[in-house]
Amino acid sequence: MSNPFVDEGGPQPPKVLSAPLEVFANLRQLQQNHDPLVITFKERSQRFQSYLVEVNRERSVLAFDELIPNDGERFLKAGEPFRVEAFHEGVRIAWECEDPIQIGELQGARCYWSHLPEQVLYHQRRNAFRAQLQLTQLIGVELSGSKLSPALKGQMLDISATGCKLRLPGDVTARLQPGQVYEGLRLQLPFGAMTVSAELRHLYYEEKTAASFLGMRFYRMSGLEQRQVERFVYQLQREARRSDD
Structure with missing residues (x-):
């Protein structure tokens, strides 16, 4: 940021993005900026952290990095649905993963493959310099x-x-x-x-x-x-x- 102050304006009501290009662009932004993801499983209170390590529009897939702490992998293996939440420059981006993920590798490192979500929640919340x-x-x-x-x-x-x-x-x-x-x-x-x-x-x-x-x-x-x-x-x-x- 060249200007140390950015007027984010007032908070906006949440929007649901469903256009494939919009969904891809926002997830790609999270990947490129290495923004941390918070992952929560339904009916469970524990929170896990991960990152997006791949977002592929042609194949309509994305890949999550290993969970922190890594004992969350057992919930993925069991096919439990989960919610993903991230923040980028005051914007909250969230989506649901209902389908089972596939455990695999990307460039020699363990990762979890999932379909690109059909929609994401986009919420501009920051209202302060x-x-x-x-x-x-x-x-x-x-x-x-x-x-x-x-x-x-x-x-x-x-x-x-x-x-x-x-x-x-x-x-x-x-x-x-x-x-x-x-x-x-x-x-x-x-x-x-x-x-x-x-x-x-x-x-x-x-x-x-x-x-x-x-x-x-x-x-x-x-x-x-x-x-x-x-x-x-x-x-x-x-x-x-x-x-x-």
């Missing part, structure tokens, strides 16, 4: 909670009124669970440290940088906390506009 921090502005963070001890330390890469993106050194994916609320997200903001609760929405590890990237959504913030975050985002917004002049 997202400020991308410059290298000189990166904010120190510490993430902890009842399900996470000891704490993990890293940096905040961007922030909006509703959430933020974090970078933590090393591969911490085994210690974190998408969908989990962590009560101790401590942000070292310029006007003082602040600790809030946040839900982990996205999680992936990038080997090239040897870092884990987390998409966090602020959870049940107080009015004071909300104002502090909005004040910081507004400050970044003004600084970015001045630098663009």
Whole structure:
């Protein structure tokens, strides 16, 4: 993103995309951007993470990477239907997989083949500016909670009124669970440290940088906390506009 602020507009009502080209284009976008998928099986509360490793319009198939944690494979083998949910730049994309999948390989790695869905739910939800921090502005963070001890330390890469993106050194994916609320997200903001609760929405590890990237959504913030975050985002917004002049 060249511009650190993108006005996403207000949230839009969800749309059902059924045109084959639209379905393919949105799933292909998830694959190309390596956006994490959250997979849930009907009648089960556990959540699994995966990625799209192939989207083939000619054959009308797609391939999922192995599930994290991998014990979810037994539900796939049993032919249990599941739901897939992903987020890309504030847009929620979701679909149902009712047909049994086929276990196979892609470029020597294990994967799960499925038919392209006939329709996907497309929901533009973000309604806040997202400020991308410059290298000189990166904010120190510490993430902890009842399900996470000891704490993990890293940096905040961007922030909006509703959430933020974090970078933590090393591969911490085994210690974190998408969908989990962590009560101790401590942000070292310029006007003082602040600790809030946040839900982990996205999680992936990038080997090239040897870092884990987390998409966090602020959870049940107080009015004071909300104002502090909005004040910081507004400050970044003004600084970015001045630098663009």
